[in-house]
Amino acid sequence: MTRREPPVTGPDEPVVFPPVTRIRLANGLAVWFVERRQLPFVTVSLLVPAGSAIDPIDLPGLASLTADMLDEGSGTQSAIEIQEAFGRLGTTLDTEAGPDAVLLSLSVLPRHAHEACALIADLVMRPTLAVEDFERVSTLRLNRLRQLRNSPSSVADQAFVQAVFGAHPYGHQPWGLTQAIERMHIENVVHVHEAAYHPASCAMMVVGSLEPADVARIAESAFGTWTGPEKGSDLISTIPFSPAPRASASRVILVDRPGAAQTELRIGHVAAPRGTPDYHALVLLNAILGGQFVSRINLNLREQKGYTYGAHTAFDFRRMAGSFVLQTSVQTDATADAVRESLNEIAAIRGDRPPTAQEIEFGSATLTRGYARSFETTGQIGRALTQLAMYDLPDDTFDRFVPGVRAVRADDLTAAAQRYLHPDQLVVVAVGDRVTLESGLASLGLGDPVVATVDI
Numbered sequence: 001m002t003r004r005e006p007p008v009t010g011p012d013e014p015v016v017f018p019p020v021t022r023i024r025l026a027n028g029l030a031v032w033f034v035e036r037r038q039l040p041f042v043t044v045s046l047l048v049p050a051g052s053a054i055d056p057i058d059l060p061g062l063a064s065l066t067a068d069m070l071d072e073g074s075g076t077q078s079a080i081e082i083q084e085a086f087g088r089l090g091t092t093l094d095t096e097a098g099p100d101a102v103l104l105s106l107s108v109l110p111r112h113a114h115e116a117c118a119l120i121a122d123l124v125m126r127p128t129l130a131v132e133d134f135e136r137v138s139t140l141r142l143n144r145l146r147q148l149r150n151s152p153s154s155v156a157d158q159a160f161v162q163a164v165f166g167a168h169p170y171g172h173q174p175w176g177l178t179q180a181i182e183r184m185h186i187e188n189v190v191h192v193h194e195a196a197y198h199p200a201s202c203a204m205m206v207v208g209s210l211e212p213a214d215v216a217r218i219a220e221s222a223f224g225t226w227t228g229p230e231k232g233s234d235l236i237s238t239i240p241f242s243p244a245p246r247a248s249a250s251r252v253i254l255v256d257r258p259g260a261a262q263t264e265l266r267i268g269h270v271a272a273p274r275g276t277p278d279y280h281a282l283v284l285l286n287a288i289l290g291g292q293f294v295s296r297i298n299l300n301l302r303e304q305k306g307y308t309y310g311a312h313t314a315f316d317f318r319r320m321a322g323s324f325v326l327q328t329s330v331q332t333d334a335t336a337d338a339v340r341e342s343l344n345e346i347a348a349i350r351g352d353r354p355p356t357a358q359e360i361e362f363g364s365a366t367l368t369r370g371y372a373r374s375f376e377t378t379g380q381i382g383r384a385l386t387q388l389a390m391y392d393l394p395d396d397t398f399d400r401f402v403p404g405v406r407a408v409r410a411d412d413l414t415a416a417a418q419r420y421l422h423p424d425q426l427v428v429v430a431v432g433d434r435v436t437l438e439s440g441l442a443s444l445g446l447g448d449p450v451v452a453t454v455d456i
Contacts, residue, residue, distance in 0.1 A: 009365075012406070013372040017398045020385065021212045028200030029223050032385055033215040034207045036378050042113045042208030043378035045105040046120055047386050050196035051098050052176075053169035053241065053319075059184060061141070061176010064097035066192040068137050070104070071095070073128030082119065089116050093123075097174045100319045101390055107379060110209045117204075117222040124197050125226050134186040145178045149456045152264040152329070155255060156431045159454045160266035163253050163427045164323055168244040177455055198228025205385040207378040243321040244270045247425045252441050254449040256434035263335040263432030267342055268325035269425045274317035274391040280404035281416035282315050287363035288355050288413070289313050289345065290326060294362065296345050297326060305341065307334040315420075319391060324421065332432055336440030339428055343444070347423040354414045368402045 021033040048067075055062045071093060072079045086092055089112040096103045104124070108116045148154040158173055165171035204223065206215050247269060272282060283291075290297035290313025301311045311328035326346070330338040349355065355363075375381055375398065384398060428444075430437055434451060441449045 009369070012368045012402050015372050015375065015398055015402060017375065017384070017395065018381070020388075020395055021215075023216055023219070025199065025220060025224060027224065027226055027228070028198075029219070029226065030203040030389070031215065031219045032203060032205050032389065033210070033212055034381055034385065035210070035212070036207050036381060037209050039378070040110055040209050041107060041378050042110050042206065042210060043105065043107045043382040044113065044117055044120065045103055045205040045382050045386060046124065047203045047205065047389055048102040048104070048124070048197060049100070049201050050102050050192065051100045052172065052174035053099050054192070054196060055169070055172070055176070057167060058180065059176075059188060060172035060180050061174070062180075062184060062188055062192055063102065063196075064174045064176065065138065065141060065181065065184065066189045067095050067097045067102045067104075068141070069129055069134060069189055070123045070127050072133035072137060073130060074122040075126045075128075077122070079133070082123070085119055086116075089119075091116060093120070099170055099174065099322075101386075103386060105379075105382065113206075113208070113210060113214075114218045114221065117218050121222040121226065124202075125223075127193060129186060129190055129193065131186050134189060138181055138184060141176070141181050142178060145175065145181065145456050148175070149178075152257060152260065152262075152431045154456065155257075155454050156264040156266050156327075156429055158456050159253055159255050159429045159431065159452065160268065160325065160427065161323075162454070163251075163429060164247070164268065164270060165244045169241050170244060170318070170320070170322070179455065199223060199226045200228055203386075203389045205382050205389070207382045207385065241320065243273065246270050246422070247427060250424055250426045250428070250446045252428045252430065252444065252446050252449040254434060254437060254441060254451050255429070255431040255454050256451060257432055258434070260432045261332060262329050263332050263338075263430050263437060264329050265335070265338065265342075265431075266325055266327055266429040267339065267346075267426055268323050269422060269427060270321050271315050271324035271420050272317065273319060273321045274387075275319075275393070276317075278412075278416045278419065279317070280401070281408045281412045282420060283367060284360070284363050284405055284408050285349070285355070285413050285416050286313055286315055287366055288359045289349050292363070292366050296349065297328075297342060300341050300345060301328060301330070301338055305334070305337070307331060307338045307341075311342075317391075332436050335430060335432060335437050336443060339430070339441070339444055343423055343426065346421055346426070349413075350417040350421055350423075351414060354417075355410055357410070360408070360410060360413070364405050364408070367405050371402055374398075
């Protein structure tokens with residue numbers, strides 16, 4: 001082999017997701033375990049079906065604020081004592097609030113797994129939820145929201161979900177809105193905790209160097225006394241809502257930022273849920289359209305036209321239909337042209353210019369060559385387990401990804417594009433200088449831009 005010739009690549013590495021051991025405690029808590037002996041490490045996660053989709057329509061942000069309150073004191077321990085306890089175990093607790101669920105997770109040495117689980121159990125079963133802690137946490141959230149108001153990207157994200165989803169449970173970001181946070185009281189947090197944090201709806205995920213019997217013993221010791229209603233034994237079953245309706249026509253939302261040198265753009269609409277049978281086709285379609293550096297959108301807007309430093313697209317897969325979105329920031333005087341080129345690319349991939357064999361091969365390779373590396377650590381496997389639970393996916397979901405993507409053909413991509421990309425229903429959000437942008441955006445043929453204010 002010489003340095004002039006690239007190495008020959010081998011076949012795709014097969015992925016065999018490790019077997020999942022499932023038990024259910026008498027109180028209904030689901031416990032999922034994957035044995036992983038390569039390293040003396042254990043990752044523990046608790047999945048709670050209390051994401052931002054359960055927020056009351058007048059209190060967006062309540063679910064994530066409730067999650068933030070969990071480690072502010074529990075039982076007889078203060079917030080500082082809790083953090084010191086985690087520190088003695090050599091770990092920290094990560095709390096993540098998304099649209100569909102809240103996830104608490106940490107990684108520890110196996111000998112500390114019992115104590116770590118006991119700490120997590122204390123937080124979710126016996127949080128103090130004190131008024132003074134709520135005032136401090138909500139003040140921190142309000143300060144964070146003030147920062148986000150000055151971020152064009154955050155403003156565009158908020159404007160986009162509001163425009164696409166409206167009053168639907170997905171119509172706001174998990175972090176919430178300032179006016180809603182100011183209206184909240186500790187009683188709202190207590191109500192969410194009492195309503196959503198009970199064992200029959202939650203799942204404990206454990207991955208690492210333990211025996212199944214050890215996991216059962218640890219789970220029972222930590223969570224066995226947790227009580228709550230029996231209803232909700234199916235994971236994530238406490239979020240009863242329907243998919244958001246699609247828009248009837250395309251439109252342009254303009255958020256004024258006087259003097260802005262760049263325009264933050266979001267272009268998209270309601271798309272598909274995670275459980276769609278077109279999942280592999282949509283993932284590959286996105287890779288070709290805007291999911292990689294050599295995608296059509298990025299090559300057009302960045303490499304050929306020089307409008308932006310980068311542009312990408314994504315399908316935001318959730319329990320119910322999430323969104324398809326094109327995201328970029330372009331120079332102000334190129335905004336209308338950038339939108340026009342984006343709309344053309346989205347329309348073209350539906351049929352006029354379908355994916356080529358070369359694009360399909362390159363996109364497939366990008367998605368599959370390194371896929372096996374997605375399951376190397378206990379944390380990665382733990383996150384994969386939460387995907388199975390949250391979206392009610394079969395255990396062989398990850399085994400089927402590589403062959404599933406490789407099996408997608410050009411006709412499948414065109415069918416998926418026609419089913420889930422709708423140029424006549426796209427919402428265009430532009431955050432930039434109104435004086436410079438308005439006439440250009442009006443020339444796109446999507447109607448006059450609607451000038452909007454966005455509260456965060």
